[in-house]
Amino acid sequence: MxxxxxxxxxxxxxxxxxxxxxxxxxxxxxxxxxxxxxxxxLRQEAETRAQEADERRAAAEQMAQRAEAxxxxxxxxxxxxxxxxxxxxxxxxxxxxxxxx
Numbered sequence: 001m002x003x004x005x006x007x008x009x010x011x012x013x014x015x016x017x018x019x020x021x022x023x024x025x026x027x028x029x030x031x032x033x034x035x036x037x038x039x040x041x042l043r044q045e046a047e048t049r050a051q052e053a054d055e056r057r058a059a060a061e062q063m064a065q066r067a068e069a070x071x072x073x074x075x076x077x078x079x080x081x082x083x084x085x086x087x088x089x090x091x092x093x094x095x096x097x098x099x100x101x
Contacts, residue, residue: 082088
């Protein structure tokens with residue numbers, strides 16, 4: 001074979017290899033971009049879930065504070081009922097009897 005045929009074959013092989021390399025790079029870049037997009041979506045979802053969790057935690061803390069306030073109020077009401085009820089002896093009734101003695 002002539003030299004020019006070998007040169008044409010070599011150039012064709014180089015061109016084909018270059019096209020294959022470029023194609024592989026493009027597909028890799030496309031895949032990386034898809035992964036970046038998916039990562040962005042996952043981060044947004046995680047941030048949204050974290051915000052929702054913080055809101056639920058704050059609401060739960062507020063409910064716990066209200067429950068504690070309601071419990072204290074119920075205790076005060078029960079104590080007042082014990083003070084008013086003549087059948088229940090309380091510490092203040094015991095103190096009054098001691099004072100009379």
